[in-house]
Amino acid sequence: MLILICGIGHLMASLILLTSESGGINRIAGYRTKRSMKNETLWKLAQSYAAKLLVFAGVMHIVIGGIVLLFFRYDNEFYLFVELLWVIIPLFMIYGLTEWRLKRKEEEMINAKDR
Template identity: 50%
Template sequence: MLVFLTGLGTLVASIILKISSPDNINSIYGYRTKRSMKNQKLWDFAQKYSAKILIIVGILNILIGIALMFVTYSNEYYLFFELGWAVLSFLPVFVLTERRLIQIELYLTE
């Protein structure tokens, strides 16, 4: 159930980010890392790209959460599995976005 709820929250957040991504670099809202906040071009790209990846992660978590609803586990570690999955599922968002930002940054400095 936790994976499903995380997927729903992620999907809603990604749609909000996609629809109303922040125009200017700020430290409150949006995809905020040191690299994405270096300049306006990187900032704009990071907002759009991370929103796309978040949509994919949200949909996958919803599907996995639905599949897990049909499985009943009496194991005491099941909650830790779900919590771990919910947290680790955001790792691709950061890895893929930062990798792409590095490529763009290298292209801009050439």
Template identity: 30%
Template sequence: MKAIDMGIGLGITFLMYLIQISVFWYVSKFPAKEINTLSGYRTKRSMKTQANWDYANALNNRLMLWAAHIFLVIAVLLLLIFHSSLSGQWYIGISTGLYLMSIATAIGITEYKTNSLKKHKVNFYFFHQNK
């Protein structure tokens, strides 16, 4: 990969990372308090009850922040390991795919955990924000 391609690839990777971190940091500091259709983690399951809403939003914010960190590490390692054999376009495509997979994984885990609320009593203490 040419130096200019490597710089563009790293730049796009860090931009995607910073956007995701900024959005979910803001959402974790100013969460949607009540069920609504404008902001927050909105699925049928999360909007059924206020308990589901609180749990799903807190969990998803934490998972999305972790997903962003993991995405950054994997994308940078990929660039450092394969910098000579990947073109800039391939790197951007692969890192975008990794980014989307990290988001999909966080959503999948949130849905799975929210679905299990019906079956188990969950301690919400861990998920409530410090006010």
């Protein structure tokens, strides 16, 4: 059940990221890290890239959560721990991939400026 609920939450978060992309650097909502808030280009890239990853993770969680609800029962407390890990690990992956993409873009911008 937790996987399914978090999948819906991921889809809602992706909508927030997509709406925060258009208004410029936002200190309230969006993918806000030190690197993503350096300039407008990195901000827009971070919002769109993280939103795409969140949509993928959200759809994946909804599908897997639905399958889990249909075929598995909540028999023990270990099951909740597995669900929690299943939800948390993709969030770390989204963060890591987005920061990696931002770092590459930042290096491209620096190299282009040096030419």
